[in-house]
Amino acid sequence: MIARDLVASAQLHRGEAETLLATVLDVDRAWLFAHGDEVLAKAAIDRFNELTHARREGEPLAYLLGYCDFWTVRLQVNQHVLIPRRETEHLVEWAIEQIDAGASSVLDMGTGSGAIALSCKASRPAVAVSGLDSSPCALDCARENAIALGLEVEWLLSDWFSALNDRTWPLIIANPPYIAADDPHLVQGDLPAEPASALIGGVSGLESLLHLIQHARDHLTDGGWLLLEHGFDQGAAVRAALQEHQYCSVSTRSDWSGHERLTGGQWRR
Ligand SMILES: C[S@@+](CC[C@H](N)C(=O)[O-])C[C@H]1O[C@@H](n2cnc3c(N)ncnc32)[C@H](O)[C@@H]1O
The missing domain is CATH 1.10.260 (434 Repressor (Amino-terminal Domain))
Incomplete structure (x- = not known):
């Protein structure tokens, strides 16, 4: 043929x-x-x-190819990690603005393939980057990507903040799981093939976001920033939670489609 x-x-x-x-x-x-x-x-x-x-x-194209292009890097992906989404590049852009404004280190919570952490490191090699995940298989993937790209990142195995003791960062960023457990999108498109632990943010979808907002305060330096990706309809809830937990300068950014997608706030001790 x-x-x-x-x-x-x-x-x-x-x-x-x-x-x-x-x-x-x-x-x-x-x-x-x-x-x-x-x-x-x-x-x-x-x-x-x-x-x-x-x-x-129903196997996602990226898993069949074994890679996905994100920001300026090519990342190996497999069934243990979320396939990085274009929208998440907005989070990288915001993180780089904060690095350029003086943040000397950054912690990427729920790093998966290492997409955000490695993009920050590729664009700003002088910044100290840490990537954290609760999935050992995801961290293996992130670590292999770092080696392939020749980028030095600290990888941390932790259930959110539990293994971090009293360490602090001037910038914490996360694209956590934020889909509600009963959301019908979970059975559509590529989502059934991706790890549930990368997608589902509890019954309401907000549980991981709220946990990060509450506990990041103990791991941010004075004046440090928390930047979060969230669902298109979660902006108001995330802003409210940041304000309730006394973050200041809370603001939201939209993606190319005009959907509220990122919200961040600054922590002052
Ligand atoms: C939406 S994926 C984001 C992956 C990657 N940062 C990206 O943007 O492509 C969420 C990630 O959070 C991780 N995760 C879920 N629960 C976690 C927990 N309790 N502690 C640490 N990481 C967690 C998952 O393993 C997954 O890699």
Whole structure:
């Protein structure tokens, strides 16, 4: 079978089918445009059919490829980590503003693949970056990404703040799990394949966010900032919780679609 016909037979979005075939053949997608008539080896066809079958069954494209591009870095991803989302790049932007304003170290809570921590380190190599997660498998993935990218980050295994003793940071950032346990989105798209512990923020979806807001105060330096990603409909609740816990300069930022997506506040002792 020729490449063009194989792509057409995949019953997938054409871009996804082309990306999978390019991966199998170890070429880039541009090669496929010029070589659509190329007759393919049986082993390549069999591998492509395996991958496209898995994709139709709901396996996320990023897991099949084994990587995801985020900010300026390529990250290995697997079933133990959330696939980094474009919206989270807004959190990296805000973190970098704070680093440029003087934050000399940053703690990324719930680091997963290391996406936020490694992006901060790649963009601002002088800052000391720590990435924390309760999942040893996620930390293995983050650690491997750091090695592949040649970036030095401290990795911490901890249930939120429990293993941090009295350490403090001028900047704590987090994209915690924030979906309600009964949210119908959990059974749609790629979400069923991603770890529930990366997605579900308790019954209301706000539990992890509220925990971070309450306890980050003990781990922020005077004037330190807590920056949080949250669901598009959680901005008011997160602002209210930050104000209730006496953070100042509380503000929210929206994503490209205009949805409230990030909220932060400053802690003054
Ligand atoms: C939404 S994912 C974010 C992953 C990554 N930061 C990103 O933006 O792509 C949330 C992460 O929080 C971690 N997590 C969940 N509960 C946690 C806890 N109690 N303590 C530490 N990390 C936790 C999960 O393992 C997951 O990696």
